[in-house]
Amino acid sequence: MRKKTVILLALLLVAFGLSSCSKATAPKAGSAKAADLLNLLPGDSKGVVVVDVHRIMQTEGAGKVIAENKNKAKYDEFIQTTGIDPQKDVFYFVGAALGDIGQKEMDGVALVNLKYEKDKLLALLKKEGGEMTTEEYSGLTIYTGAPKDEKKPVSAVFLDESNILFGTSPAVKKSIDVREKKADNVWKNPQISALLKGMNTNAMFWAGFAVPPDAMKQASSQNPMLGAFSNIQAIVLSFDYKDKNVLAEIKAMSPEEANNKQMADALNGFKALGAGAAAKEPLLGEVLNTIVISSAPDHVKISASLPETLIESLSRKMKVSKPQEEQPQEQEQEQD
Numbered sequence: 001m002r003k004k005t006v007i008l009l010a011l012l013l014v015a016f017g018l019s020s021c022s023k024a025t026a027p028k029a030g031s032a033k034a035a036d037l038l039n040l041l042p043g044d045s046k047g048v049v050v051v052d053v054h055r056i057m058q059t060e061g062a063g064k065v066i067a068e069n070k071n072k073a074k075y076d077e078f079i080q081t082t083g084i085d086p087q088k089d090v091f092y093f094v095g096a097a098l099g100d101i102g103q104k105e106m107d108g109v110a111l112v113n114l115k116y117e118k119d120k121l122l123a124l125l126k127k128e129g130g131e132m133t134t135e136e137y138s139g140l141t142i143y144t145g146a147p148k149d150e151k152k153p154v155s156a157v158f159l160d161e162s163n164i165l166f167g168t169s170p171a172v173k174k175s176i177d178v179r180e181k182k183a184d185n186v187w188k189n190p191q192i193s194a195l196l197k198g199m200n201t202n203a204m205f206w207a208g209f210a211v212p213p214d215a216m217k218q219a220s221s222q223n224p225m226l227g228a229f230s231n232i233q234a235i236v237l238s239f240d241y242k243d244k245n246v247l248a249e250i251k252a253m254s255p256e257e258a259n260n261k262q263m264a265d266a267l268n269g270f271k272a273l274g275a276g277a278a279a280k281e282p283l284l285g286e287v288l289n290t291i292v293i294s295s296a297p298d299h300v301k302i303s304a305s306l307p308e309t310l311i312e313s314l315s316r317k318m319k320v321s322k323p324q325e326e327q328p329q330e331q332e333q334e335q336d
Contacts, residue, residue, distance in 0.1 A: 029091050029162035032113040034201060037094045040111055040165070042174040043184035045096035045192055047209030055204050057087040059241055061308065082120050089115040096186065098171050100212040105152060109167030109175050111159075118158050125156070138176050144169060195234055200249065203238035210234050228262045231255070236299075244308040249301065257297040264295035267302065283317060286310055 027036045034050045041048060056062055066075060066087070079085050092113040099106025125143070126132060135142045140157050147153040156166040157176065165175055177183035187193050195208035211232050220226040234253040239246065254260050271288060278285030290304045 027113065027162070029089070029113050029115045032092050032162070034092060034094060037092055037111050037113060037163075038187070038196070039185050040175050040178055041094065041096040041109065041186040042098060042171065042178055043186055043188045044174070045098055045186045045189060046100055047097040047207065048186060048192060048196070049093075049095040049207040050201070050205070051093040052091075052204045053086070053093055054091045056241075057090065061241070063087070082124055083117050084114065084121070095167075096171070097209065098174070100210075100215070107152075107168040107171040109165065109171035111175070112164045112166075113162055114164070115162065116164070118161075121164075122158075137173055138180050140176060142169065142172060191234070195236055195253075198251075199236055200238040200240070203240040203247075205240070206236075206238040208234060208236045225266075228259065228266045231259050232263075246306045246308070246311060247304075248306065249303045251299045251301050253299045255298060257295075260295040260297070260300045263300040264293050267293045267300070283310070283314055287314070 027033060034052070038048065038050070066072065069075065075086075084090070090112065093110060094113075095108060095110035097106055097108050099108075122143070125145075129145045132143045132145050135144065140159070142155050142157050144155040145153050152168045154166060155169045155172045156164060157172060159165050159179070165172055167175075174183060178185045187196070191210050192208070195210070199206045199208055211234055213233075216226070216232045217230045220228075220230040229252070231254045232252045233255065236251040236253065238249050241247070252263065254263070271291060271293065274284065274288050278288055287304075287306070287310065290306055290310075292303050294301050294303075
């Protein structure tokens with residue numbers, strides 16, 4: 001009996017050792033969950049974005065936009081060339097910013113969970129982006145395009161048959177290190193993991209960003225109207241679609257309850273100022289009426305429920321006004 005117990009313990013230790021050395025696997029397209037994909041984002045991320053692409057593309061509104069788009073032929077050509085139908089084959093997009101908000105040329109990385117054929121997609125990338133350099137890193141091939149407009153070039157890695165990683169080279173390599181369990185993922189970042197727990201992860205789009213300590217103070221020092229917002233430490237937002245309504249929510253996280261109430265009062269003041277313009281533009285008034293601003297001990301929240309019919313009315317209004325704005329410019333060009 002004692003011998004069997006020793007053998008069992010040895011097997012458990014071996015199994016534990018193998019599991020601790022294994023890679024952080026990315027989920028298969030069609031069964032992916034956002035939380036699993038976040039496991040591959042670097043621990044020093046300053047902000048994350050999650051888009052449930054499949055849910056968005058399955059909405060009636062998305063189908064209508066695609067069907068009526070003037071570039072529908074190019075959309076169909078893309079499907080034919082790559083074998084990827086964005087309405088059926090793309091499931092999630094998750095991304096991370098590795099620099100502070102407002103920082104120039106920050107590093108970033110994103111992971112797309114989809115069904116795809118590597119050879120077809122790689123051929124299209126080479127055709128559209130030109131020649132690419134390749135680099136082997138931890139057993140994976142990193143494809144990097146030529147830099148454009150003095151910006152950092154984009155690198156991409158085909159992780160497996162369901163996941164493509166892309167972004168700036170340093171950020172891509174950090175995500176690969178996370179996959180190889182050579183580095184911590186975003187859940188090990190106390191500030192971001194706290195934001196993730198407070199996000200509306202059931203929404204079609206959700207995101208959270210840490211705000212640099214001096215960023216809002218510097219902005220408020222330059223504009224006295226922003227003084228109430230100097231203590232914001234993070235921004236959390238989400239967008240969803242339910243019962244033919246677009247649901248939007250933005251939270252500014254701040255540790256002082258009195259300051260949060262002050263921010264809510266300031267935002268309601270801005271909303272009241274917009275009421276004057278709404279008298280001339282009824283649609284603006286309808287939008288303002290959907291916005292609710294409130295405060296809590298740890299945040300100030302802006303929420304809105306925009307009916308699909310209102311969004312369609314705004315879209316038609318913009319289409320009608322745009323040609324009128326462009327017409328004088330066209331007349332001036334003819335005179336020149």
